[in-house]
Amino acid sequence: MTLPSSATATKFVGTVAVPGDERYAEDTATWNLAHTHRPAVVVGAACVADIQAAVRFAHAHNLATAVVATGHGAVLPADGAVLINLRRMDTVVIDADRRRATVGPAVEMQSLVDAAAAEGLAPLTGSSPNVGVVGFTLGGGLSPVLGRAHGYAADHVRSAEIVTADGELRTIDAQTEPDLFWAIRGGKGNFGVITSLTIDLFPVTRLYGGGLFYGGGHVGPVLNAYRKLAADAPDELTVSFAFLRLPPLPFVPMPLRGRFAVHVRVAYLGSATDGERLVADLRAAAPPLIDSVVEMPYSAVASIHADPVDPVPAYEVGCLLSDFPEKAADALVAAVGPGIDTPLVMIEVRQLGGALAREPRTPNAVDNRDAPFQLFAATVGAPGMEAAFWPALSQVVDTLAPWVTGRKQVNFLTAYDTTPEAVEQAYDPATYARLARIKAAYDPGNLFRINHNIPPRD
Numbered sequence: 001m002t003l004p005s006s007a008t009a010t011k012f013v014g015t016v017a018v019p020g021d022e023r024y025a026e027d028t029a030t031w032n033l034a035h036t037h038r039p040a041v042v043v044g045a046a047c048v049a050d051i052q053a054a055v056r057f058a059h060a061h062n063l064a065t066a067v068v069a070t071g072h073g074a075v076l077p078a079d080g081a082v083l084i085n086l087r088r089m090d091t092v093v094i095d096a097d098r099r100r101a102t103v104g105p106a107v108e109m110q111s112l113v114d115a116a117a118a119e120g121l122a123p124l125t126g127s128s129p130n131v132g133v134v135g136f137t138l139g140g141g142l143s144p145v146l147g148r149a150h151g152y153a154a155d156h157v158r159s160a161e162i163v164t165a166d167g168e169l170r171t172i173d174a175q176t177e178p179d180l181f182w183a184i185r186g187g188k189g190n191f192g193v194i195t196s197l198t199i200d201l202f203p204v205t206r207l208y209g210g211g212l213f214y215g216g217g218h219v220g221p222v223l224n225a226y227r228k229l230a231a232d233a234p235d236e237l238t239v240s241f242a243f244l245r246l247p248p249l250p251f252v253p254m255p256l257r258g259r260f261a262v263h264v265r266v267a268y269l270g271s272a273t274d275g276e277r278l279v280a281d282l283r284a285a286a287p288p289l290i291d292s293v294v295e296m297p298y299s300a301v302a303s304i305h306a307d308p309v310d311p312v313p314a315y316e317v318g319c320l321l322s323d324f325p326e327k328a329a330d331a332l333v334a335a336v337g338p339g340i341d342t343p344l345v346m347i348e349v350r351q352l353g354g355a356l357a358r359e360p361r362t363p364n365a366v367d368n369r370d371a372p373f374q375l376f377a378a379t380v381g382a383p384g385m386e387a388a389f390w391p392a393l394s395q396v397v398d399t400l401a402p403w404v405t406g407r408k409q410v411n412f413l414t415a416y417d418t419t420p421e422a423v424e425q426a427y428d429p430a431t432y433a434r435l436a437r438i439k440a441a442y443d444p445g446n447l448f449r450i451n452h453n454i455p456p457r458d
Helices: 025-027 046-061 108-118 134-136 180-189 215-232 271-277 278-286 298-303 328-336 386-399 418-425 431-442
Strands: 015-017 040-046 065-068 081-085 092-095 098-101 155-163 167-172 195-199 206-215 238-247 260-268 292-296 312-321 346-353 374-379
Touching: 015 134, 025 040, 025 081, 040 046, 040 260, 046 065, 046 081, 046 155, 046 195, 092 108, 098 108, 098 298, 108 134, 108 298, 134 195, 155 180, 167 180, 180 195, 206 215, 206 271, 206 278, 206 298, 215 260, 215 278, 215 328, 260 271, 271 278, 271 292, 292 298, 312 386, 328 346, 328 386, 374 386, 374 431
Parallel strands: 040 081, 065 081
Antiparallel strands: 015 040, 092 098, 098 195, 155 167, 155 195, 206 260, 206 292, 238 260, 238 346, 312 374, 346 374
16 A cells, blocks of 8 residues: 555555545544544554654655554644554563563553563553553653552663654664663653563562542541551552542442542552551541452552543643642642532542652653652543633642642643643753754654654754
């Protein structure tokens, strides 16, 4: 099949579609239905050569290039661009002896978890089972299970293959093109199309974890117990909580339907006996509606947060916190706690610290490691409701303003964070300047700009 242009007769192993073609809607779809792509052409890449041809075509015709893999991570429409759909490139290879995995660009997290588990190993995972491993890692890769013990996923990338704006395939690591290798780990998709990553795995097969759900009437004592536990937590323990307002629908567990609930998430890498001791005060704080904290295989880790897996139109905001003292908890309850009318479905405070706060052995572009907590809020609605939901989302951040650092994590930049000033909040000034210089070296025309963009700058 050829690109729909007389300018090239390039053959593709995969598919090519333009508006009106049968495959166009399927190959332009994203997981977040709030964003719709209307590219000039979408290439369903089946191999590296397809990616190279698509990038060269975009470069020759001065068209922006966007990438979709699992569908997560869309923040800007790819209207008029060349969109490369990578979902057909989802191979996983486990090297058990070296405790490493090599993943294709569209491998979903649960697929990697399952493949590694068969060898008694585990990757650094996020909270969602169907987010892409590559996108998760390029944006830092904050694991609510292994992160405090081992750092960010970006800290454990051994090598990568990437197609840069000139259409060349480069194999990079800490010794080969080290500037580019540094930049991709934290710089997201600004530098090209990743075709594979080789990452570390860890000898973890089980954990003590799950969720404790409480009714709104117990929010005070539950948050007090949470703050105490987080303050004294060993690196092997991660605890976060979320205020939930779930709809009265069949997919929602009966005790949570149509009501406010506090969901405390627990992940502990030590023994179940020690885990029970650590969460004893949480369990004693109030009678839980649901208690699913048990010994579990690592392959079941996605059940801890129970993130939605079906596509939805989502609107989100996030920021880093310098602390989460009692005054902050009280302010959050007063603003978005039980009895408050808000369209927000979830308001989360996630514990950071531990190895997440330490610099990696091989430096990368992941910054803002010193914050001990992260705030994240989300809601769902119809497409095009960005302005309608912004007041409620921004109110949560404003409520905790005394503890907001003014900085953000790369993977938690949202569709509200697409200006250069907003993207800069994810990096120290020196890091951002270096990223911009590397961008100028590898993508001087800013071909890869439909993202949280770092414009090239000499």
